[in-house]
Amino acid sequence: MYASGRIIVTVGMCVLGLSLARANEGARVRLPATGVTAASLSTQPSPDPATFQRLLGTYRTGRAREAIAALVAWPVDQLAGAAKASTPQFSASDCMAAAILQAEVANALLDVHRLQFGLASRLSPNDVRRVIEVVNSGLLLLHYAGPAPFGEQLGEEPRRSWYYAMASALGASILLQEASSLLEIGLKEFHDDPLLVTARGTIAGRFHHGPRAAMMRLPSTKSAMADYKRALTVAPDLTIAKLRLGQLYVDLGAGREAVDWLQSVSTGASTDDQRYVAHLLLGRVAARAHDLEMAGAEYRKAYSIGAGYQAACVALSRNEVVLEHPERAGDLAQECLLLSEHDDPWPYYDAMGDPDALPHLRAEARGR
Amino acid sequence: MRTQAFALAAVALVFQPPTFHTRVEIVTVDVSVTRGDSAVAGLTPDDFVVTDDGIRQRIDTVTVARVPLSVTLVLDTSESVAGQRLEALISASEQVVNELRTSDYVSLITFASVVARPVALTTNFEVVRSALHAITGAGDTTLRDAVFLGLQTSPPAATRSLLLVFTDGDDTSSWLSDDEVLEAVRHANVVVHAVSFGSRPFLKQATHESGGRIWSASSNRDLQKLFSRAIRDMRDRYVLSYTPSGVSRPGWHALNVKLARASADVVARPGYWVSSPAR
Numbered sequence: 001m002y003a004s005g006r007i008i009v010t011v012g013m014c015v016l017g018l019s020l021a022r023a024n025e026g027a028r029v030r031l032p033a034t035g036v037t038a039a040s041l042s043t044q045p046s047p048d049p050a051t052f053q054r055l056l057g058t059y060r061t062g063r064a065r066e067a068i069a070a071l072v073a074w075p076v077d078q079l080a081g082a083a084k085a086s087t088p089q090f091s092a093s094d095c096m097a098a099a100i101l102q103a104e105v106a107n108a109l110l111d112v113h114r115l116q117f118g119l120a121s122r123l124s125p126n127d128v129r130r131v132i133e134v135v136n137s138g139l140l141l142l143h144y145a146g147p148a149p150f151g152e153q154l155g156e157e158p159r160r161s162w163y164y165a166m167a168s169a170l171g172a173s174i175l176l177q178e179a180s181s182l183l184e185i186g187l188k189e190f191h192d193d194p195l196l197v198t199a200r201g202t203i204a205g206r207f208h209h210g211p212r213a214a215m216m217r218l219p220s221t222k223s224a225m226a227d228y229k230r231a232l233t234v235a236p237d238l239t240i241a242k243l244r245l246g247q248l249y250v251d252l253g254a255g256r257e258a259v260d261w262l263q264s265v266s267t268g269a270s271t272d273d274q275r276y277v278a279h280l281l282l283g284r285v286a287a288r289a290h291d292l293e294m295a296g297a298e299y300r301k302a303y304s305i306g307a308g309y310q311a312a313c314v315a316l317s318r319n320e321v322v323l324e325h326p327e328r329a330g331d332l333a334q335e336c337l338l339l340s341e342h343d344d345p346w347p348y349y350d351a352m353g354d355p356d357a358l359p360h361l362r363a364e365a366r367g368r
Numbered sequence: 369m370r371t372q373a374f375a376l377a378a379v380a381l382v383f384q385p386p387t388f389h390t391r392v393e394i395v396t397v398d399v400s401v402t403r404g405d406s407a408v409a410g411l412t413p414d415d416f417v418v419t420d421d422g423i424r425q426r427i428d429t430v431t432v433a434r435v436p437l438s439v440t441l442v443l444d445t446s447e448s449v450a451g452q453r454l455e456a457l458i459s460a461s462e463q464v465v466n467e468l469r470t471s472d473y474v475s476l477i478t479f480a481s482v483v484a485r486p487v488a489l490t491t492n493f494e495v496v497r498s499a500l501h502a503i504t505g506a507g508d509t510t511l512r513d514a515v516f517l518g519l520q521t522s523p524p525a526a527t528r529s530l531l532l533v534f535t536d537g538d539d540t541s542s543w544l545s546d547d548e549v550l551e552a553v554r555h556a557n558v559v560v561h562a563v564s565f566g567s568r569p570f571l572k573q574a575t576h577e578s579g580g581r582i583w584s585a586s587s588n589r590d591l592q593k594l595f596s597r598a599i600r601d602m603r604d605r606y607v608l609s610y611t612p613s614g615v616s617r618p619g620w621h622a623l624n625v626k627l628a629r630a631s632a633d634v635v636a637r638p639g640y641w642v643s644s645p646a647r
Contacts, residue, residue: 117447118481118508120540280543310482311543314513317520318544321552324643326520333520337477337485347481347508347541 045070047078049085056086056094059101060366067101072108076130079105080137087144095141096149096158097365102138103166106131107358110173119351122174132178135166139185150364158364160190165357167199172353179203194231198241201227202352205248224248239269240354247281247349255285266301271356273345276306280346283315292323309344310336393616394428395420396609398528398559398579399625400601400635407604408632416608419624425610432606436471437530438489438523439464439599441496442514443503444535445478450505456588457534458500460563460595464532465493465500467599473524476500479514481507481541489521508541512549515574519556529558530602531578532595536565546570553577554620555641559605561598563591579637618644 045051052071059067071079083098090098109131113123123131142162148155163186170179180203186196205224228245231238242261249258258281265278283298296319303312313336320329345355397418401408413427441461449457461476468474476487476499486499515533523529553560553574560578562571565585575582581601583594608625615621625636 115481116506118540120508121447310513314483314516314543318516318548318552321520321555324555326555326643330520330522333517336517337483339482344482346543350541 047074049082052082068104071105076133092146092149095145099138099141100361100365106134164195168354171203172351194235197231277349310339311346399606402633420615429609436527438473438527439530440475440518442477442518442533446480446509448537454505456591460591479510483514509537510542511539512542512544516549531560533562563594618642
């Protein structure tokens with residue numbers, strides 16, 4: 001599973017009312033449940049606007065982990081208060097960077113839950129409330145950031161990416177209602193934005209199979225497919241939309257339709273993780289078509305990209321079983337069992353998260 | 369079900385997957401025979417009827433409890449196991465180790481968000497005990513991938529392989545599907561026993577395909593008893609061997625094992641897989 005720093009998070013302002021209303025509003029905000037001990041808290045910087053501004057500086061100068069680790073230990077109401085109180089001193093760029101930082105903190109809260117309980121586990125209502133409060137704080141900062149917070153060259157792109165990253169992270173943590181609400185806000189601002197439309201598709205189509213399906217109440221895969229195609233009509237080179245469409249076709253057993261999209265990702269994606277997932281899925285398509293040589297080739301490509309990722313290793317080993325090469329299957333299995341410390345992106349993609357979204361925003365915040 | 373191929377002169381049973389490099393093939397089948405909770409003892413070749421692809425076979429030998437075991441503990445260490453259940457699981461696993469003989473082997477595989485093998489097959493039981501106490505519970509459940517990887521472990525020669533699987537939840541994070549792992553079970557030469565909380569259709573099917581059994585726990589206190597029962601079942605099993613007659617083709621062989629006269633609960637795998645000679 002993906003660990004802190006590689007994931008994403010989010011929620012929105014209008015989401016605010018909706019989500020907070022369902023949470024226990026009377027409850028006292030408590031400290032983060034994960035990884036924060038009394039000892040560590042005693043050394044945490046105090047939750048005030050000046051400290052928040054200093055930590056924002058820390059974040060923007062490349063020490064992201066340090067800043068996030070400090071802020072995730074703050075009571076969320078004080079974190080939100082410190083951020084809001086800082087806005088008079090902030091430029092548009094500062095506000096945008098602070099919004100991204102709040103997304104990172106919300107993601108860290110989700111990440112702690114994912115690591116402890118797994119991707120298929122729901123947050124408690126109180127933890128949902130905490131996440132929502134941080135995301136709403138980010139949304140407020142986004143509001144203050146204005147239309148082109150990092151300059152005309154990037155224009156609205158950081159804002160769009162923020163909505164996308166947040167919604168993806170919420171969706172991956174099964175906060176589907178919150179993710180949908182946030183996307184509604186984003187799409188109101190950026191009508192038909194392909195990235196946001198893609199995210200809406202992933203939320204709509206999430207988990208139409210498997211053990212999680214019952215938990216999700218599974219909306220229609222048709223609307224997911226329509227959203228991906230719509231996004232690709234507007235932005236034909238949008239890799240994540242191609243990957244999601246390919247993945248959806250694989251899940252639906254439509255291998256032939258999946259191949260073109262996945263091949264396009266495997267050759268054109270800008271990140272190793274996306275190419276890794278594309279090769280994995282291409283291997284699955286070939287295996288289902290009983291083209292075991294092709295399946296092995298695709299799995300090997302995936303394994304060579306994600307050296308140490310267990311899903312690719314298991315896929316390769318299983319392929320050797322079907323090829324009736326038990327010794328090779330056994331050797332690979334031994335290799336797989338030594339890979340337990342590695343951070344395979346497949347489960348997070350499978351949960352419809354996008355591990356590249358937040359690092360992308362982080363880089364933008366750092367560069368400005 | 370176990371099969372092997374070796375020259376006529378070779379007498380000792382060596383438990384390996386089926387191959388057809390030689391003219392003579394001996395098939396061996398693990399069979400559990402129980403009445404109520406008790407094993408039925410004292411059975412001979414004449415007490416069994418075995419058909420291979422519908423053709424009755426002549427049983428050459430029946431042995432029981434003589435062949436050392438290679439036991440792989442495949443334990444769910446996801447978040448749902450954390451706490452008292454984890455303590456009970458560790459105690460139950462220790463009990464298994466305590467019941468092993470010095471000629472047996474044991475290994476430990478754990479699965480949560482990833483599958484890990486803290487201890488490879490060993491006769492050093494103390495290492496396993498130590499590893500058990502280092503287990504913590506967190507993360508997702510990769511049950512299917514764990515069972516698959518456990519099946520691929522090569523056991524030492526002249527041992528019978530047992531995968532003893534424990535889980536209390538649904539798979540949430542495996543790459544492999546149910547069908548893919550079940551296919552691997554049919555190809556493997558391993559008995560899969562399982563202890564679980566709640567209904568687990570995948571494990572029920574996997575144990576059936578391997579000739580193993582599944583036990584359902586209703587409380588943490590049941591674990592030790594059920595783990596012990598799983599080992600005892602393996603010890604009490606008969607190992608039938610026969611030289612197949614008229615069924616030498618590669619591929620899937622449907623097996624049926626029953627008692628000739630007495631009535632009892634007979635559990636054996638429903639078939640075995642023979643690799644193609646061209647491979």
